[in-house]
Amino acid sequence: MKQPSLALVAIAVAAVLSAGVAQAKPFKWASQADVASWDIHAQNNGLHNAIHPYVYETLVTYNSKTFAVEPLLATSWKEVSPKQMRFALRQGVKFQDGSSFTADDAVFSITRAMAKTSNYGPFVQGIEKVVKVDDGTIDIFMVDPNPVLLRQMTELRMMSKAWSEKNKSTEPMDIKKADENFAHRNAMGTGPFILESWQPDVRMVLKKNPNWWGQMPGNVSSITYTPIKSAPTRMAALLSGEVDMILDPTPQDLNRLRASPDLKILEGLENRTIFFGMDQFRDELPGSSVKGKNPLKEQKVRQALYQSIDIQAITKTILRGLGKPTGTLVAPQVNGWTETVGQRLPYNQDAAKKLLVEAGYPDGFEVDFACPNNRYISDEAICQAVTAMWAKIGVKAKLRTLPMVTYFPMIQRNEASIYMLGWGVPTFDSLYSLQSLVRSVGKGGDGNYNVGRYSNERMDYLVDRVKTETDQPVRTRMLTEGLQLSNDTVSHLPLYDQVIPWAMKKNIDLVHRADNRIDIKLVTVR
Amino acid sequence: MFAFILRRLIQAVIVMIAVAFISFMLFQYVGDPVTFLLGQDATPQQIAELRSALGLDKPFFVQFWHFLVNAAQGEFGISLRQGAKVSSLIAERFPATFELAMVAALLALVVGVPMGVYAALRRGSFMSQMFMTLSLLGVSLPTFLIGILLILIFSVHLGWFPSFGRGTTMQLGFWSTGLLSAKGWHHIILPAITLAIFQLTLIMRLVRAEMLEVLRTDYIKFAKARGLSNRTIYFGHALKNTLVPVMTITGLQLGGLIAFAIITETVFQWPGMGLLFIQAVTFADIPVMAAYLCLIALIFVVINLVVDLLYFAVDPRLRVEKSGGH
Numbered sequence: 001m002k003q004p005s006l007a008l009v010a011i012a013v014a015a016v017l018s019a020g021v022a023q024a025k026p027f028k029w030a031s032q033a034d035v036a037s038w039d040i041h042a043q044n045n046g047l048h049n050a051i052h053p054y055v056y057e058t059l060v061t062y063n064s065k066t067f068a069v070e071p072l073l074a075t076s077w078k079e080v081s082p083k084q085m086r087f088a089l090r091q092g093v094k095f096q097d098g099s100s101f102t103a104d105d106a107v108f109s110i111t112r113a114m115a116k117t118s119n120y121g122p123f124v125q126g127i128e129k130v131v132k133v134d135d136g137t138i139d140i141f142m143v144d145p146n147p148v149l150l151r152q153m154t155e156l157r158m159m160s161k162a163w164s165e166k167n168k169s170t171e172p173m174d175i176k177k178a179d180e181n182f183a184h185r186n187a188m189g190t191g192p193f194i195l196e197s198w199q200p201d202v203r204m205v206l207k208k209n210p211n212w213w214g215q216m217p218g219n220v221s222s223i224t225y226t227p228i229k230s231a232p233t234r235m236a237a238l239l240s241g242e243v244d245m246i247l248d249p250t251p252q253d254l255n256r257l258r259a260s261p262d263l264k265i266l267e268g269l270e271n272r273t274i275f276f277g278m279d280q281f282r283d284e285l286p287g288s289s290v291k292g293k294n295p296l297k298e299q300k301v302r303q304a305l306y307q308s309i310d311i312q313a314i315t316k317t318i319l320r321g322l323g324k325p326t327g328t329l330v331a332p333q334v335n336g337w338t339e340t341v342g343q344r345l346p347y348n349q350d351a352a353k354k355l356l357v358e359a360g361y362p363d364g365f366e367v368d369f370a371c372p373n374n375r376y377i378s379d380e381a382i383c384q385a386v387t388a389m390w391a392k393i394g395v396k397a398k399l400r401t402l403p404m405v406t407y408f409p410m411i412q413r414n415e416a417s418i419y420m421l422g423w424g425v426p427t428f429d430s431l432y433s434l435q436s437l438v439r440s441v442g443k444g445g446d447g448n449y450n451v452g453r454y455s456n457e458r459m460d461y462l463v464d465r466v467k468t469e470t471d472q473p474v475r476t477r478m479l480t481e482g483l484q485l486s487n488d489t490v491s492h493l494p495l496y497d498q499v500i501p502w503a504m505k506k507n508i509d510l511v512h513r514a515d516n517r518i519d520i521k522l523v524t525v526r
Numbered sequence: 527m528f529a530f531i532l533r534r535l536i537q538a539v540i541v542m543i544a545v546a547f548i549s550f551m552l553f554q555y556v557g558d559p560v561t562f563l564l565g566q567d568a569t570p571q572q573i574a575e576l577r578s579a580l581g582l583d584k585p586f587f588v589q590f591w592h593f594l595v596n597a598a599q600g601e602f603g604i605s606l607r608q609g610a611k612v613s614s615l616i617a618e619r620f621p622a623t624f625e626l627a628m629v630a631a632l633l634a635l636v637v638g639v640p641m642g643v644y645a646a647l648r649r650g651s652f653m654s655q656m657f658m659t660l661s662l663l664g665v666s667l668p669t670f671l672i673g674i675l676l677i678l679i680f681s682v683h684l685g686w687f688p689s690f691g692r693g694t695t696m697q698l699g700f701w702s703t704g705l706l707s708a709k710g711w712h713h714i715i716l717p718a719i720t721l722a723i724f725q726l727t728l729i730m731r732l733v734r735a736e737m738l739e740v741l742r743t744d745y746i747k748f749a750k751a752r753g754l755s756n757r758t759i760y761f762g763h764a765l766k767n768t769l770v771p772v773m774t775i776t777g778l779q780l781g782g783l784i785a786f787a788i789i790t791e792t793v794f795q796w797p798g799m800g801l802l803f804i805q806a807v808t809f810a811d812i813p814v815m816a817a818y819l820c821l822i823a824l825i826f827v828v829i830n831l832v833v834d835l836l837y838f839a840v841d842p843r844l845r846v847e848k849s850g851g852h
Contacts, residue, residue: 036609039609043562044567045565119565122568184609201608201797201802226690226691226795227795228690228795229792230795233690239682240682240685240688241685242681242688242690374808403557403808405556405559405809406556406557408557409560410557412570423566
């Protein structure tokens with residue numbers, strides 16, 4: 001037999017060697033849902049805000065590890081006055097059609113987010129107007145000093161003014177109208193990836209933008225995103241190697257995935273806290289055995305409910321480790337959190353019983369209890385477990401579980417006496433939670449999810465002060481005080497911070513982000 | 527004749543309105559999609575504004591009337607989840623479901639008929655006992671379980687077939703097809719088997735029973751007496767007569783295949799109408815749900831209408847009765 005030729009051997013060796021170097025590689029991932037639109041202001045939801053940044057960039061962005069605000073399309077910013085921020089825009093940035101990114105585009109994009117048909121209201125909240133200073137500079141004028149403006153701006157993405165005018169998409173897609181706009185199915189930004197094709201619910205393909213201004217630490221050359229609704233199928237797609245990563249594996253499959261030699265699980269704390277809220281407003285609870293008064297108005301009763309929940313047992317057996325017990329309304333990454341406010345009241349059924357006796361309910365009472373059954377990890381099972389724990393101190397919770405499409409409107413009509421809620425914090429600042437959850441119900445975002453209508457004068461004062469307080473240390477102290485006040489008055493029953501697992505092939509390196517987004521620039525396929 | 531067709535058409539319209547009414551009534555209980563659309567930070571004012579802009583705060587009958595008027599023009603509004611026209615969404619998704627259903631029906635026929643014939647001719651043999659036992663499994667195992675099992679064996683363990691999706695498709699005018707490429711066939715095999723299993727067992731048992739029935743009749747006995755070969759008797763005479771009811775059932779089942787592809791489509795992430803419907807349900811995307819249910823009802827109504835008319839054409843006795851009892 002002939003010896004293999006030298007040339008062949010050389011080629012083989014070269015092939016093996018080059019495989020070791022990080023080459024550009026495709027990255028395929030899947031999760032449950034699909035983005036509903038590529039119009040960057042059409043719908044404010046988590047998956048949009050996770051995928052749109054591949055194509056559309058913001059002026060400032062979060063560092064994926066520390067969540068500090070970093071420059072992106074703006075290189076620097078400074079306060080001209082407490083109500084005026086000046087941003088210097090990055091020079092030489094080109095849109096994917098070759099046109100330059102200028103101040104006009106930035107003014108246009110932020111103004112577009114303020115339009116009536118936009119759903120990005122929360123992120124332009126407090127902005128009065130945006131003004132072009134020169135081609136590379138814009139000013140943002142605020143109604144009042146706004147200390148979280150930069151954090152809001154991490155969700156305000158930039159699109160081309162000329163492109164949207166040419167394609168009649170200057171207004172955000174209005175879902176009330178019977179027609180879609182051009183920006184709904186097409187995307188054109190300054191970002192590292194170009195949207196190549198998108199079939200809703202089927203497949204989305206993005207390829208690398210060769211003219212992108214930045215440097216990518218990772219080596220992804222193209223992205224294929226597939227929504228796979230059924231959990232076992234999603235799992236099978238990963239196990240059979242058809243996708244590189246899935247964002248939402250089911251808890252019961254984790255051990256199996258961990259045992260596989262080709263896969264790995266990356267776990268991280270999400271900035272979402274799960275808790276129970278309680279009706280502290282009505283004089284008599286509907287469906288309760290107590291007539292003429294509302295036991296949940298009594299702080300001792302709330303504390304008794306709190307102390308009879310064995311959260312360790314829940315996180316260990318039901319969540320299988322996918323929850324970290326907490327004693328407050330925000331997760332540790334969020335500004336305002338401290339070790340002290342994060343402390344839970346101890347689990348103690350005897351103390352709970354005693355508190356109930358002191359409050360005048362020695363035999364307990366009946367109360368309505370509502371939970372979603374398809375929103376948070378194992379939500380229904382957790383509520384069932386808690387119902388059993390409360391039964392031990394005599395509180396008979398009448399549990400009803402609903403799918404989220406009916407659950408959320410129901411609790412917003414203040415119909416539930418005790419309800420479960422999870423709250424993520426996109427601004428990484430406690431104001432976001434305190435204003436929505438414990439500020440007395442008022443105008444705008446004040447108390448918009450304060451479904452139990454908790455009300456405390458000191459809390460209202462703190463929240464209103466923090467909205468405009470720009471002195472960072474003072475602000476942070478006040479946020480911590482707000483959290484502590486919520487703990488002291490047992491405004492809610494905090495349960496745990498969600499831990500989110502991502503499952504992927506062994507050869508994928510990436511950074512687990514607390515907001516459940518993949519920073520595509522940091523993904524390396526080995 | 528004309529009066530008969532007219533009467534059938536009027537009945538069909540009444541059925542359609544009833545279905546539309548019932549489905550629309552159900553949606554009053556599925557909740558509203560406003561929370562999804564606006565995200566968790568929406569203010570109560572925004573929520574109220576969007577609800578009234580979408581017409582969700584209007585009384586039920588007003589909403590239903592708008593729906594009927596638009597539906598009659600083939601206009602089902604805009605999908606709340608996808609922001610696209612429902613009619614075009616359904617048109618996009620229909621080819622996937624239709625191809626899946628056709629391949630499944632074909633599979634059920636091509637495999638089910640010979641198995642049934644075999645089971646009838648070799649009654650009591652080991653193989654036909656096997657077929658009968660397997661067919662019991664086929665009717666009793668739920669579809670999603672069959673799908674997951676197939677994925678587990680053929681995608682995860684053996685790696686022969688993909689576990690999800692439709693693969694690449696080609697566009698022939700408005701129709702997108704996956705049947706013109708090897709890859710497309712690769713993708714359709716597992717879902718088609720999953721969807722076909724129930725029909726297959728049904729057809730097999732039907733063919734077997736009919737065949738046994740036919741084999742007992744006199745003309746088969748006479749044929750045997752005439753000394754015709756078994757082959758001619760079984761396949762020339764017996765099978766032909768067996769297939770008439772089988773064809774009727776298969777035709778009627780086609781509507782069922784299209785309608786009940788929901789589970790198969792969900793398991794295999796098959797981008798058809800069933801998947802569209804399931805995702806609409808989790809989102810409370812009312813226009814899509816209503817349009818889907820009406821379309822499925824329409825398919826059934828049309829199939830039944832066609833069958834009725836065919837019977838009418840085939841069977842002269844019907845014509846006599848309907849024309850006034852001469």
